[in-house]
Amino acid sequence: MNATQILSEEHQNILKVIAAIEKECEKLDSGQKIDEDFFTRSIDFIRNYADKFHHAKEEDILFKEFCKDTSKVHCNPVDQMLHEHNVGREFVKGMEKNIKNKDKKKLAENARGYARLLQEHIFKEDNILYPMTDEAIDEKRQKSMLKQFDEAEKKFSKGTKEKYVKLAKEFETRK
Numbered sequence: 001m002n003a004t005q006i007l008s009e010e011h012q013n014i015l016k017v018i019a020a021i022e023k024e025c026e027k028l029d030s031g032q033k034i035d036e037d038f039f040t041r042s043i044d045f046i047r048n049y050a051d052k053f054h055h056a057k058e059e060d061i062l063f064k065e066f067c068k069d070t071s072k073v074h075c076n077p078v079d080q081m082l083h084e085h086n087v088g089r090e091f092v093k094g095m096e097k098n099i100k101n102k103d104k105k106k107l108a109e110n111a112r113g114y115a116r117l118l119q120e121h122i123f124k125e126d127n128i129l130y131p132m133t134d135e136a137i138d139e140k141r142q143k144s145m146l147k148q149f150d151e152a153e154k155k156f157s158k159g160t161k162e163k164y165v166k167l168a169k170e171f172e173t174r175k
């Protein structure tokens with residue numbers, strides 16, 4: 001297992017929650033009222049798992065390691081990836097605001113914006129950035145990244161990862 005494999009596995013959990021969010025947006029379109037509990041739990045997952053748990057490892061460890069030596073790569077997508085993380089955070093703020101305002105249309109707009117952004121973002125990381133990283137970073141540095149990942153995960157309270165993996169599983173089978 002290397003660092004990018006760990007991150008790709010996390011992507012799978014994020015995609016499960018995104019799929020559930022898209023389903024919920026369709027319900028909003030067809031006139032159902034806002035399921036506050038669902039959206040609040042989704043936002044909690046996005047902020048604490050997708051952003052703090054996952055993006056933190058990318059931003060503080062993987063991206064930094066990749067940027068140390070880009071002499072052998074033909075392009076550096078890191079700035080674009082960082083930009084997309086920020087755009088995602090704005091969509092989440094928009095979701096939160098429109099749950100409070102009970103504005104279905106704007107909630108769905110922001111939720112779908114987040115979903116599409118992250119689907120494309122994850123595709124780019126899995127298929128472009130991560131393979132580039134694996135090629136550019138030698139075994140010794142790969143091992144050091146794994147160590148840093150461990151350290152980063154230790155900063156979260158016990159059971160954090162399990163809690164959100166469980167939520168993703170639950171949302172995967174949500175009707």
Ligand SMILES: [Fe+2]
Binds near residue numbers: 058081085
């Ligand atoms: Fe990312």
Ligand SMILES: [Fe+2]
Binds near residue numbers: 054122
């Ligand atoms: Fe990612």
